[in-house]
Structures are given as structure tokens and as C-alpha cells.
Amino acid sequence: MLGNAFLIALREIRRNLMRAFLTVLGVIIGVAAVVTMVTLGQGTTMAVKSQISNLGSNLVMLRPGMGFGPRASSAGVPNFTQRDVEVLRDQVYGIEAIAPVKSSSLSTIYRQKARSTSVTGTTPSYFTINNWKIAEGRFFDENDLRDGNAVCVIGDTAKQELFGAEDPIGRLIRIGAPNSSSSSSSSSSKKSSTSSSSTSSSSSSSSSSSTSSDTVYSSTVQVIGVLAAKGQIGMGNQDDTIIMPLTALQRRLTGRTSSRDVSQIAISAKEGSDSERLVSDITALMRARRNLDRNKDNDFNVFDTRQIAETLSASTQMMTTLLAAVAGVSLLVGGIGIMNIMLVSVTERTREIGIRLAIGARAREVLLQFLVEAVTLSCIGGLVGIAVAFGLCVGISKLIQVPFIFDLKINVIAFLFSAAVGIVFGYTPARRAAALDPIDALRHE
Amino acid sequence: MTDARLIELRKITKTYGVGDAAFQALRGIDLTIRRGDFVAVMGPSGSGKSTLMNLLGCLDTPTSGQYLYQGIAIELLDADQRSLLRRQELGFIFQGFNLLARTSALENVELPMIYRGIPRAERHHLAAEALASVGLPDKLRNTPAELSGGQQQRVAIARAIVTSPSTLFADEPTGNLDSKTTVEIMELLTRLNQERGITVILVTHEDDVATYARRTIHVRDGLIASDETKPS
Numbered sequence: 001m002l003g004n005a006f007l008i009a010l011r012e013i014r015r016n017l018m019r020a021f022l023t024v025l026g027v028i029i030g031v032a033a034v035v036t037m038v039t040l041g042q043g044t045t046m047a048v049k050s051q052i053s054n055l056g057s058n059l060v061m062l063r064p065g066m067g068f069g070p071r072a073s074s075a076g077v078p079n080f081t082q083r084d085v086e087v088l089r090d091q092v093y094g095i096e097a098i099a100p101v102k103s104s105s106l107s108t109i110y111r112q113k114a115r116s117t118s119v120t121g122t123t124p125s126y127f128t129i130n131n132w133k134i135a136e137g138r139f140f141d142e143n144d145l146r147d148g149n150a151v152c153v154i155g156d157t158a159k160q161e162l163f164g165a166e167d168p169i170g171r172l173i174r175i176g177a178p179n180s181s182s183s184s185s186s187s188s189s190k191k192s193s194t195s196s197s198s199t200s201s202s203s204s205s206s207s208s209s210s211t212s213s214d215t216v217y218s219s220t221v222q223v224i225g226v227l228a229a230k231g232q233i234g235m236g237n238q239d240d241t242i243i244m245p246l247t248a249l250q251r252r253l254t255g256r257t258s259s260r261d262v263s264q265i266a267i268s269a270k271e272g273s274d275s276e277r278l279v280s281d282i283t284a285l286m287r288a289r290r291n292l293d294r295n296k297d298n299d300f301n302v303f304d305t306r307q308i309a310e311t312l313s314a315s316t317q318m319m320t321t322l323l324a325a326v327a328g329v330s331l332l333v334g335g336i337g338i339m340n341i342m343l344v345s346v347t348e349r350t351r352e353i354g355i356r357l358a359i360g361a362r363a364r365e366v367l368l369q370f371l372v373e374a375v376t377l378s379c380i381g382g383l384v385g386i387a388v389a390f391g392l393c394v395g396i397s398k399l400i401q402v403p404f405i406f407d408l409k410i411n412v413i414a415f416l417f418s419a420a421v422g423i424v425f426g427y428t429p430a431r432r433a434a435a436l437d438p439i440d441a442l443r444h445e
Numbered sequence: 446m447t448d449a450r451l452i453e454l455r456k457i458t459k460t461y462g463v464g465d466a467a468f469q470a471l472r473g474i475d476l477t478i479r480r481g482d483f484v485a486v487m488g489p490s491g492s493g494k495s496t497l498m499n500l501l502g503c504l505d506t507p508t509s510g511q512y513l514y515q516g517i518a519i520e521l522l523d524a525d526q527r528s529l530l531r532r533q534e535l536g537f538i539f540q541g542f543n544l545l546a547r548t549s550a551l552e553n554v555e556l557p558m559i560y561r562g563i564p565r566a567e568r569h570h571l572a573a574e575a576l577a578s579v580g581l582p583d584k585l586r587n588t589p590a591e592l593s594g595g596q597q598q599r600v601a602i603a604r605a606i607v608t609s610p611s612t613l614f615a616d617e618p619t620g621n622l623d624s625k626t627t628v629e630i631m632e633l634l635t636r637l638n639q640e641r642g643i644t645v646i647l648v649t650h651e652d653d654v655a656t657y658a659r660r661t662i663h664v665r666d667g668l669i670a671s672d673e674t675k676p677s
């Protein structure tokens with residue numbers, strides 16, 4: 001009986017394709033919207049997660065500055081010292097590795113090409129903390145650090161921009177003050193934003209550094225390694241970077257103007273350690289070292305990537321759920337569309353129903369026919385919607401640079417939901433059709 | 446069959462509506478129709494011919510009285526059981542043809558066999574055969590809109606006889622047709638009656654049509670006014 005109902009329903013759908021299309025349009029749009037929203041939302045969540053795990057898992061970062069967000073300010077806040085790094089390493093439990101970081105935006109020149117790049121001076125543990133992998137050549141090591149060797153490891157973008165297809169290993173690049181293409185030792189006094197924030201401390205700071213110039217010298221540095229690409233994160237490009245021994249940066253480029261020239265401290269937590277505990281320990285120690293009174297706010301920030309990752313992915317997931325719910329409403333509206341057109345079509349097809357009843361169809365067979373018709377239509381709508389969503393996801397994910405992850409589950413759910421819509425909204429019209437009296441139906445004009 | 450009585454009506458009445466609006470369309474019909482007969486029902490408009498046909502065709506139930514079809518008391522059957530009886534035993538032809546629009550002649554004829562659960566290949570074969578037997582072997586793919594009135598009625602007849610019913614009910618089957626086509630349709634019905642032994646009961650206003658029947662019943666004001674059988 002079900003097979004017959006299916007056969008009859010298919011013939012009825014084929015008999016009036018335009019009506020069928022209009023009936024399912026709402027379901028197509030609804031399913032496409034839900035699947036697209038959820039798929040793109042999941043892609044975004046995934047992208048956020050992978051980018052953050054690219055930063056390094058269990059990464060804790062220390063930065064000078066007051067407050068968070070748009071009101072955050074690093075002006076007038078002292079930097080960290082090498083000593084801070086040593087004390088943290090020795091006194092805080094749960095630190096796997098720790099590295100001082102000094103970053104400046106400097107100009108880099110190779111042959112005729114010059115460009116401004118973020119140059120970071122640090123120690124070898126920085127690579128493991130930040131999850132950097134080497135693509136070619138090698139990282140610099142403790143010997144390079146001790147001797148202050150003029151060597152550097154460059155990011156993928158820096159390599160592309162400066163060297164193109166050329167092999168950069170062993171090549172020499174000139175690094176100097178931003179925008180100074182001339183390679184004199186008396187470089188311009190222009191301040192790069194990062195170097196100014198890291199070296200010019202205001203009078204309110206307890207720093208011993210005076211208003212001494214942040215003169216940047218120029219130096220030739222040898223490329224010894226290329227980092228494996230990490231890709232975009234947020235708005236910054238991590239791969240546009242040059243990393244060299246902190247000692248080399250201090251001695252050859254920025255000079256050792258102050259002991260407070262560590263603009264960031266990167267820390268990786270031990271596997272399985274309590275990151276909240278770690279953050280609070282670090283905070284307490286740093287407050288003590290920076291002589292902050294009880295009633296004073298922190299003048300530094302401790303970022304825990306795991307926390308950031310959790311917060312970010314939780315909020316993208318919530319956004320996804322919200323959007324999917326909105327799209328779900330359109331699916332519901334699509335269902336009401338089915339009911340509407342099916343009801344009209346029962347009236348329109350009263351005579352057809354009369355013929356079927358006269359020929360010997362039972363009421364339940366007419367009911368089943370209309371129900372199967374509604375469900376078949378909504379299922380076709382579901383499938384078409386899924387196909388449309390697939391196209392949309394491929395297109396939009398390229399456009400907004402979010403990975404497209406095909407999730408079978410949401411597609412199956414959307415399909416089953418569309419089938420359910422057919423049953424729920426097809427039932428009333430089907431009941432009405434089945435309740436018709438054969439004589440009345442046959443007499444219907 | 447030992448019992449030649451196919452249909453037996455006893456004191457059948459049919460009242461439409463209730464209370465003041467009630468109207469008695471049939472007022473006590475007694476009628477026996479033998480298997481293999483060819484009966485024409487005649488009478489003025491509003492006399493109750495269609496009402497009687499609907500009752501005979503198990504599309505409706507009498508208000509009172511008894512109706513035996515092959516010994517089965519129809520007034521005791523529910524709607525589904527009457528549907529099954531129509532499916533197995535009865536064929537219908539209507540004045541307005543009542544074919545499914547935008548559906549090929551073949552699929553129209555297949556329709557009753559779908560409800561009977563006849564497999565696809567056999568269904569196809571039987572439908573094509575039925576269409577050939579009504580003189581439309583080359584119109585299988587045509588939809589009703591592509592057929593003349595006479596051809597549409599032939600398709601309807603093919604649909605009615607494809608399941609080999611024991612009785613064929615036709616309410617003014619030639620009412621919408623010209624005289625030449627009327628002759629063709631009536632000759633077709635006569636052939637089915639004679640060659641396949643199908644009992645034919647038809648309603649008509651035309652004496653010419655009634656002459657094809659062996660027996661002619663006149664209905665007037667819900668009662669049988671006369672009942673004549675041609676001497677064979």
C-alpha cells in the first residue's frame with residue numbers, strides 16, 4: 001500500500017511540476033539556510049580553534065599594559081626585565097619553558113627589496129613555546145644566543161616577500177630602522193610604534209631608563225632557517241616575522257638602552273598543569289616584583305591562550321546556534337507553505353479524489369497518497385536545499401576565508417527535519433482529502 | 446453462478462437533508478437485476494435516476510431498505526468495505542468522462558489496477574489491451590486534452606472494464622457526445638455486454654440509446670413507473 005501511495009504521489013508531483021516547485025521552495029530555502037549557517041559557523045569555530053592552537057598550546061603571555069580591550073594602554077607602563085624572566089622560571093611551579101621577547105618593526109633589505117617586518121629578539125625556547133616548526137635550515141641555539149651571533153630565522157611571508165623563489169638559507173639581509181633604505185649607522189630617529197612603546201618610558205614609570213633615544217642601528221644578519229607557515233590569525237599575519245637571538249638584537253640593532261627592554265614574556269605551561277593557578281601565581285609574583293600596592297591595578301596582562309580559545313570558540317558556537325535557530329524559523333515557514341499549497345490543492349483536486357474513491361480507493365489510501373506526496377515534496381526540498389547549501393558553503397567559505405568542513409550530521413538532521421515538516425504539515429490537508437464523500441467530490445466543479 | 450440475481454433492492458428509500466429541508470429522492474424501490482443483463486434507466490430530470498445509480502454503485506447508502514449485491518447486504522458495509530467492493534466488482538463511466546487531467550490514457554487506465562496492486566508489467570499490458578479493445582491502440586501516450594470527447598469516453602470505458610468488473614454503471618455516458626459517437630459508444634457497450642457478459646446499467650434521456658438495452662426501467666418521482674424487458 002505504501003509502494004502504491006508512493007507511485008501515485010510521484011505521478012501527481014510529475015503532473016504539476018510548477019506547483020511542486022512552489023510548494024517546496026520554502027523548504028529548500030529553510031534547509032539551505034540552516035545547513036549553510038551551521039556549516040559556516042562550525043568552520044569559523046574550527047578556524048578560531050586551530051589558529052589559537054597554532055599559537056602554541058598552554059601558552060601564557062605576559063604583556064605590559066593597563067586593562068583590557070579598547071581601553072587597554074601600554075603607554076607609560078614599564079616593560080619587563082631579563083631578571084623577571086629568570087625569577088619567574090625559578091619560582092613559579094608549572095612553567096615548562098619561558099622566553100623573553102623584544103619586538104620592533106624594522107626595515108629589512110635584501111638586494112633591491114626593502115620592507116618593514118616585525119623583528120623579534122628572543123631565546124631558543126621561544127620556538128617550542130610558540131609551536132614554531134622549521135621548514136628549512138635550523139633554529140638558532142644557545143650558542144648563537146650566548147655569542148650574540150648575527151643570525152635569524154624568517155617566517156614564510158617574510159621569505160616570500162624578500163626572496164621569492166630564491167633559497168634564503170645563508171643569505172645576508174640588512175635590518176635597520178623603519179623606512180631607512182640607506183644603510184648608514186646613524187639611522188633615522190623615526191620611532192616604530194612597537195619600539196616606542198617598549199623603550200620610551202614615561203616619567204611616571206619606575207624605570208631607570210631615561211628619555212634616551214631609541215636609535216636603531218643597522219646590521220647585516222644571516223638567514224639560517226625558514227619557519228613553517230602558520231597562516232593568518234585574527235588580523236595579524238604571524239608568518240611575516242623575523243626572529244633572532246635577543247642578544248644579537250640588543251647588541252647590533254636596538255642597543256642596550258635599558259634593562260627594561262623585554263616587551264613580552266612567553267611562557268608554556270607544563271602538560272596537565274592548572275593554568276588558572278599558573279596565571280594567578282605569575283600575577284602575584286609580577287605584582288610583587290613591580291612593587292604594586294594592594295589597591296593598585298595590574299600594570300601588565302597575563303593572557304592564557306587556552307582560556308582565550310575556550311571563550312572564543314564558545315562565543316562562535318553560540319553565534320552559530322543563534323543563526324541556525326533563525327534559519328530554523330524559515331524552515332518552519334517553509335512547512336506552513338507546504339500546508340497552504342497542499343490545502344489549496346486538495347480543493348483543486350477534489351474531482352480527482354472523487355475519481356479515485358469511485359474506482360475503489362479507500363479513505364486511508366487517499367490520506368496516505370497526500371501524506372506521501374507532502375513528505376516526498378519536503379524530502380526533495382530537503383535534498384535540493386542541502387545541495388544549495390553545499391554550493392553556498394563552498395562559495396561563501398572561500399569568500400570569507402573560513403574552512404569548509406562538510407558535516408554529515410547537520411545534513412542528516414536537516415533532511416530528517418524536512419521530512420518531519422512534510423508529515424506534520426501534510427497531515428491536515430491529507431485528512432481533509434480522505435474525509436471527502438465520493439459523490440460530492442465527483443460532482444465538484 | 447447458480448443464482449442469476451445479481452442485484453436485489455427491497456423497499457429502498459433515500460432522503461436528502463433533514464427536518465424541513467428533507468427531500469425524499471427515492472420512495473421505496475423494489476428491483477431485481479439479473480447477471481448479464483443490459484438495463485437502461487430513464488425518466489424525467491430530478492426523478493431520482495442518479496440517486497438510484499449511486500446506490501446501485503455502492504457510492505452511497507440508502508436511508509432505509511435492503512440492498513443485496515451478489516447476496517452481500519450493502520447497507521451493512523462501511524465506507525472502506527464499499528470501496529473494496531467497487532474496486533473488485535464494479536466499473537463506472539460518467540457523463541463528464543472524469544479522467545485525470547495531464548495524465549496519459551495509459552496511466553488513466555492503469556489507475557484502478559494500481560489500487561488492486563497489480564505488478565507494473567502486467568498493469569501495462571492489461572491497460573494497453575483494454576485501450577486496444579475500445580479502439581484506441583495508438584493513443585496510449587495522449588492526455589485527455591489531446592483526445593476528442595468520444596475518445597475520452599472510450600478511455601473511461603477502458604478504465605472501467607480493465608479490471609473485468611461484473612457490473613458496469615454508466616450515468617448518461619453519451620450525454621456529452623454527438624449522435625455518431627453515441628452510436629459507437631453504445632455499440633461498444635453492447636459488445637462488452639454480449640461478449641464478456643458484463644452486466645450494464647445505464648442512465649439515459651435518449652430513446653435511441655435505450656433501444657440498445659434489453660430492459661428499460663422508467664423512474665418517476667422516486668418510484669419505478671414502468672419496467673419493460675424486450676422479448677429475446
Ligand SMILES: Nc1ncnc2c1ncn2[C@@H]1O[C@H](COP(=O)(O)OP(=O)(O)OP(=O)(O)O)[C@@H](O)[C@H]1O
Nearest residue numbers: 461462468470488489490491492493494495496497
Ligand atoms: N446531495 C443532495 N442533496 C439534496 N438533494 C439532492 C441531492 N442529490 C440529489 N438531490 C435531489 O434529489 C432529486 C433526485 O436527483 P437525481 O440527481 O437523482 O435526479 P436525476 O434523475 O439524476 O436527474 P437528471 O436527469 O437531471 O440527472 C432531485 O430533486 C435533487 O434535487
Ligand SMILES: [Mg+2]
Nearest residue numbers: 494495496616
Ligand atoms: Mg442525473
